[in-house]
Amino acid sequence: MNENKKTGVLLANLGTPESPTAPAVKQFLSEFLHDHRVVDMNRWLWCPILHGAILPFRSPKVAKLYQTIWMDGGSPLMVYSKRQREALNAQLGVPVELGMTYGNPSIQSGIEALLAEGVERLVVLPLYPQYSGTTTAAVFDAVANAFKQASYIPELYFVGDYHNHPLFIKALAAKVRDSWQQHGKGDLLLCSYHGIPKRYADNGDVYPRHCEETTRLLGIELGLSEQQIKMTYQSQFGKEEWLQPYTDKTIEALPSQGIKNIDVICPAFSVDCLETLEEICEQNREAFMEAGGEVFHYVPCLNADDAHVALMAQLVREKSA
Missing domain, CATH: 1.10.287 (Helix Hairpins)
Incomplete structure (x- = not known):
């Protein structure tokens, strides 16, 4: 990193309710x-x-x-995000703050804390590996709004995505291998990504292309054939058509196709949260078993793993070099 100006990092994520009420x-x-x-x-x-x-x-x-x-320290997203912040701060030795697009701590409060520490170069790292206007661009909007009334704007560096970064792919692969070592290898590795309305992609959102590339590279890194790895989209909402194939429909159909032992990973999520721990690990596991499945292993998110923190540190270094 350039040492001439004080650098700070804003780790941005979606956010979470402050209590389970x-x-x-x-x-x-x-x-x-x-x-x-x-x-x-x-x-x-x-x-x-x-x-x-x-x-x-x-x-x-x-x-x-x-x-x-819910965990003792709050929602899983917040607990793991705080651990990420602490670990990245220790590794880089520069100020690191959290900023959530919705809820607290807000992106504005994170930026204000960094400016109070005299930061002159700001690296904004949205923890969305694959770019989408619904997530990454929303962080950009919030950052821009935070500076609208600011008397001083530091040099800004924005990480748009890291869907194909070698350290990201290797970190995902390491999580899968850890799961295989503990539980054995399933018949299929299912990569479940958060969905978006299909219309958004038709209008230019590159998100599905990024998801496809992450899946392809992960399959190569793990030495899997096209039949051994599949990608789907979860968390659809409302009656509009979303990106397909849908995770829940796919999981329900797999046992009838002779696939009864699966591993599921969620490469679009940097930390475990409601969509991974409840929707995938509970709801979809239950649906798979009820459809005739026998073994369902969820591969946790990268969370605050050393490999994930090393990736984040590298992304910051590359942007602020």
């Missing part, structure tokens, strides 16, 4: 689902649906799901 979840979902990057519907149409139906009915249900995975 309906009011906290409602507040978080309201902020999240009001973002045009996430839902681009006309506000006159969307807001009545959001406030009249989705938030009142969905918030209590989601709160109950959070309660099944």
